[in-house]
Amino acid sequence: MRTSRLEAFSDGVLAIIITIMVLELRVPEGHHISDLLHSSGVGLLTYLLSFGYVGIYWNNHHHMFHLVRRVNGGVLWANLALLFLLSLFPFTTAWVDETGFEPTPVVVYGVNLFSAAVAYLVLQRVIIRQQGPESPLRKALGTDLKGKLSPVLHVAGIVSALTIDRDGRIGVWIALTCFALIVIMWAIPDRRIARAVREHEVTG
Amino acid sequence: MRTSRLEAFSDGVLAIIITIMVLELRVPEGHHISDLLHSSGVGLLTYLLSFGYVGIYWNNHHHMFHLVRRVNGGVLWANLALLFLLSLFPFTTAWVDETGFEPTPVVVYGVNLFSAAVAYLVLQRVIIRQQGPESPLRKALGTDLKGKLSPVLHVAGIVSALTIDRDGRIGVWIALTCFALIVIMWAIPDRRIARAVREHEVTG
Amino acid sequence: MRTSRLEAFSDGVLAIIITIMVLELRVPEGHHISDLLHSSGVGLLTYLLSFGYVGIYWNNHHHMFHLVRRVNGGVLWANLALLFLLSLFPFTTAWVDETGFEPTPVVVYGVNLFSAAVAYLVLQRVIIRQQGPESPLRKALGTDLKGKLSPVLHVAGIVSALTIDRDGRIGVWIALTCFALIVIMWAIPDRRIARAVREHEVTG
Amino acid sequence: MRTSRLEAFSDGVLAIIITIMVLELRVPEGHHISDLLHSSGVGLLTYLLSFGYVGIYWNNHHHMFHLVRRVNGGVLWANLALLFLLSLFPFTTAWVDETGFEPTPVVVYGVNLFSAAVAYLVLQRVIIRQQGPESPLRKALGTDLKGKLSPVLHVAGIVSALTIDRDGRIGVWIALTCFALIVIMWAIPDRRIARAVREHEVTG
Secondary structure, three states: OEOHHHHHHHHHHHHHHHHHHHHHOOOOOOOOHHHHHHHHHHHHHHHHHHHHHHHHHHHHHHHHHOOOOEOOHHHHHHHHHHHHHHHOHHHHHHHHHHOOOOHHHHHHHHHHHHHHHHHHHHHHHHHHHHHOOOOHHHHHHOOOHHHHHHHHHHHHHHHHHHHOOOOOOHHHHHHHHHHHHHHHHHHOOOHHHHHHHHHHHHHO | OEOHHHHHHHHHHHHHHHHHHHHHOOOOOOOOHHHHHHHHHHHHHHHHHHHHHHHHHHHHHHHHHOOOOEOOHHHHHHHHHHHHHHHOHHHHHHHHHHOOOOHHHHHHHHHHHHHHHHHHHHHHHHHHHHHOOOOHHHHHHOOOHHHHHHHHHHHHHHHHHHHOOOOOOHHHHHHHHHHHHHHHHHHOOOHHHHHHHHHHHHHO | OEOHHHHHHHHHHHHHHHHHHHHHOOOOOOOOHHHHHHHHHHHHHHHHHHHHHHHHHHHHHHHHHOOOOEOOHHHHHHHHHHHHHHHOHHHHHHHHHHOOOOHHHHHHHHHHHHHHHHHHHHHHHHHHHHHOOOOHHHHHHOOOHHHHHHHHHHHHHHHHHHHOOOOOOHHHHHHHHHHHHHHHHHHOOOHHHHHHHHHHHHHO | OEOHHHHHHHHHHHHHHHHHHHHHOOOOOOOOHHHHHHHHHHHHHHHHHHHHHHHHHHHHHHHHHOOOOEOOHHHHHHHHHHHHHHHOHHHHHHHHHHOOOOHHHHHHHHHHHHHHHHHHHHHHHHHHHHHOOOOHHHHHHOOOHHHHHHHHHHHHHHHHHHHOOOOOOHHHHHHHHHHHHHHHHHHOOOHHHHHHHHHHHHHO
16 A cells, blocks of 8 residues: 555644644633633633644654555554544543643643554654664664654653642642653754655655 | 545535534633543544544555545445444534433434444445456455444444443443444454455556 | 636635535444444435535536636635535534434525525626626527526425424424425536537637 | 645635535524514625635635646645634634624634634745745735735734723724725735736646
């Protein structure tokens, strides 16, 4: 199977996930700026965070499939598993918002982010195994520092929210800082894959 | 008419169906893990089940249209009928969840799954009839064991939920097991069509 | 501007319209089949009707743009106007459902259907004018019997719902029969344009 | 990276934004035409306004990327920022509606429109800088009168809603007139870019 329809379907699902999260933002009941901050203030922050995550997954997914010519059943199911976990973002984001950043919802949100990151790594592995020893994706990834640092930061965030000062919310804010750092880290474009794409296009 | 726009439209509808189901998941009102399990626990299970079904339909639809060059009006309407029945999944899934797996909603969910499976078989037939005696799709399908086993398992599930121990829910769990078995059965990739696609591309 | 991105955007909007209508279906509160019929029975009928309409617009839109090579600003805005009127279908359909087929909502639904049909005719005209005297679309349309009959049936339905037996709902059912007839009429594939597309592809 | 997948993803997000706004329209509770005007009358107006805005962004985005061959990381993130701000339209539009055109929500809506316009200008700049001194986009834009007039009209609207007759709503109506004027101004097709696209296609 060629990758074009898998990419189109994934793009569709990611476009919907990134957009329907706005439907979870509660419209303020009053008409003052304080009503907006009270009912949607934190919602806008987590919406921005989740929007950033989905944007990064779209971007990385996009780059990765530049190095893939054909997909087998395994790649297809690994990709569906990733989309399933990403599709839970609107749900876990809404829980964080509606409870006003209670520790447990933040932990569940972190587990959602973490499991999506793991699903992405699994998808990468499945592709590399399918491509065989000369895998262009494996060469492009190199040491994959970001890919290895992300799960560590996710776990650090989850552990903070679970353990540090549950009443005062300090652990929650450490967790959200970790999650935001991951977005910022990935937002810096990945020159390794970009370079490999260019080389691949020249030689292939 | 070429198949490209029909495939793009179907992909769009399937991407939306698979994603908006998450909007039906009720966000827990409390902030404990027990609130999550109580209000969304079963919802997550049926969401996963329906996600799996739509994923399989997308996958099979995708494979099938690799063997189709042109579509006539009949194929177009058979495809729309399939999309209509699939678009009811978020609705019937939500009913199962909100009633907490009562037998009647599970039966209606099963009828929804069954009718979509029948619509898919009808679509297959319409394409084969259009392609004529040398239909590459007919050759690729062969005995079509999975396609014939699915309706049987659907009916077995529906009958179980209707008849066995309606108060104790044993029939309901048998039904859901049948439905889950169908997903697992289809998740194993279909080598017959995959092989036919390769051969078709080589010779065609 | 080429038509490909306009077609892709229109497909996207139509796919979303056709699918989000299911979100307006109210999930029954009870778990009996009577609850389903009571709260969603009429909803399913109007959903099917509106699904049919959007399916026909997608189909006709698709066929029409096979005969279009380039679009100018006028075509683009006429197309956006059509999409706007189609995007109101979920809203007017929901009003019909939630009031249980009261005459006024049925009239508003009919006006929505009618105005979309007019917007489609306007789009056709704008394309024909852009294509000039040798317009392949004008030749393909011929007498355009269906296109001329649809507004008549829409008006007949609207007038029935407005005037005939508002309490007994007879006019409402005449109106819905008119609207359903239009769907059935269009569901019979349009051989004229299909033939013209084939000829156009052979000669062009 | 080529522009095709960025365009497809942007089209998807814009198609969803433009369509889900209809989900925010409240279905009237009564079945009289007065109920419709009362509960959805203003909603339909702002829906039309926001639909026009998203339609214009889609149109301009579409034209602009005709002059772009490749995108780097900066373009990608500037594009995501624009999509994020556009994705807030359904939210700010709903707030304006549900409060019945109170000054503060109208100001927030105006700030949303204004910030999206700024994000679009930033995206333009990022592309021009990437294309270098011979940028075809820079040549096509020329003086970019509309692009410079839009922010001025946005600010004029925001200031009016903030300061003029907050109780009598005169400032609010001046603001909405400004916002509507911007839509009308952009609806007149941009011949400069259209001409440049044609020339670019001939020479390139």
